[in-house]
Amino acid sequence: MLLFYQVLDGLVSGSIYAALALAIVLAYRATGVINFAQGQMAVFSAYLAWSLTTIGLPVWLAIAGALLLSVVVGAFLERVVMRRFESAEPLVGIVVSIGLFISVNGLVSLIWGTSLTQFPAVFPAGSIELGDVGITYVALGTVVVLLLVIAALQLLFMRTRLGLGFRAVAVNPESSSLSGLPVGLLLMTGWGLAAALGALAGTLVAPALYLQPGMMDMVLIYALAAAVLGGLDSPFGAVVAAWLIGVVENLAGTFIPAIGNDLKIAVPLVLMCLVLFFRPQGLFGRVEVERV
């Protein structure tokens, strides 16, 4: 029973990491940048949603509104900030996104302050009883939303012209531009959609973590680990990896006394190093083929 509950708890915290990992994967696939500011942008969006609830909107409507606003904000940041460093080295993109991370954090503190703010519950309280085991609606709802997002992303990338455009631009912006793709517009859309997905992640975890400028800092580290572990270009891989991280972390902390709660954070990271050593493209990632 203890084992079962620990696995369940691991899936729930894994889902928190997974939601943000999906946004990171989308941004990477659409623009080729690993966005370290993704978590902080998600915080910004979650605060936007909260502000909408304070003017009387029901929480679902507020989240929908925040998603739309986040598309605009994400696209704006891409156009105004990231675009200038598009052609520079990948490292520059990373540094700029870390800069964004710090700036957005400051902006959130400035606008909304830093004290803990409660975010209204998205899913009803209580749980479904299956035998002696209770699964909360929150856990169930989060997993369902994640599965829907994976399906939507898979459809987007594999079945639509827009998705094809994203993939082309991310791999080779110059050739894409020469073959007539609206590169700038695609990059903006990609960032906008990733920001919306981040907003979804932020609002899903906000009821549990409370709103606070730093609420996603630790989640970001786990989400990055999950995205890399699962393969940066695979939404499905990112979610599976996030769940794996959550579960392995709990089981190692509970059943291996030498690890305990002190070292359990290290377990998924060691796992990540091992996987990357043998499969550099991640568990579900595609091997990059380069034409010489």
Next chain:
Amino acid sequence: MRHRTSVKALVVGLAAVTAIAGCGREESGGDDSSAAPGITDTTIKVGSSFPLSGPLAGLGTAARGGVLAYLGAVNDAGGVTLSDGVARQIELVDYDDGYDPARAVQNYQRLVDQDEVFGVMQTFGTATNLAIMERAQQLEVPHVFTHSGAPALSGDQEAHPWTVGWRPTYAGEGAAYGEYFAAQDRPLRVAVLSQNDDLGEAYLSGFEEAIEGSQVEIVAEQTYEPSDATLDSQITNLASSDADVLFSAVAFPNLQTGLLKRAREIGWSPTIAVITITSSIQKVVEPAGVTDEDDVISANFVKAPDDPQWAEDDDVAEFVSRMEQYSPDADPQLANAAWGYGAAATLVAALEGMEDLSRQGLMDSIHQLEGEIPMLLPGVTLDGTSSSEPPIHGYRLQEYADGRWNLLDETGS
């Protein structure tokens, strides 16, 4: 591009020059006739350092707001009258340390060297205050009424004569719960959840000492990291011990709320002791959906402004109106505000009691402090005479029922 860079450099340079010029003026401006630094014929300058940016900025702003609210009211009523019969205004100079011990020490040094304060009070946090404590002994400038309950800050005042804490210690709070359960005189099995650092250890050691030789026994222990997103895993493990009591020394309101909810979800209903830092009705107990059926207790030493128990209390009404008047940007519902307010009241009492208007005189006066200050729970006292305890003594245990905390009869240590 190059042109723009040089303009930027020019602006930065100008700003630096202006700042330096500003400092120079300030330093030559003082014409204090009094012997003690920081005291003029009309003012006393005290310093502090709070986290006003970063994740703890809300708490730091509340602590600062509490100090300013009390000092503001004292100043508007004419100031503090010292032993020479002259009433002086108290001026607070404070800087942001972002909860970084290195910056806190720099701030302390700057307050002493540049601002020439008389003393420093209510500096915020444990790591920050431990860092300042060493410097304070070298510079021999009062570092008093810290915003931290770490036992080390008051534990050996002979070795650290220039530092003293304010609120009762975390170890003392742990002991209060231990004594409460030990006094029930029946076998009790306890599960403990604490933060994996000094704070958690202080709570645990106080608790363990108090239950020694009693029928109370710790049967499960778990720790958490401040970075944990949830405590579900820990609570599941603790629940499997099926203990009668959960001592939840969890210092983060969101984690404490999640824990209370989770225990209910998995059908575990022990007596739960939540620590004072996370006992806020508005931020923890109500959001967690605690009802009268749950058996939840907590210790405290100040009146919580968000507790309906004190809705009619004069102290609290005065506190809230002063917070609105002098510190509108701070959240009066946070316990940190009440602590800052009480510490400022203690400082004023210590200043009034100084026989000799010197830094040593302030420390001597603190060690003779006795009496009452606002916002303390009945039974909690001000007593600065101990050289191993902070000046505020005692905890009162409270039980949650009818949407409010209710004082229990037994007094804590």
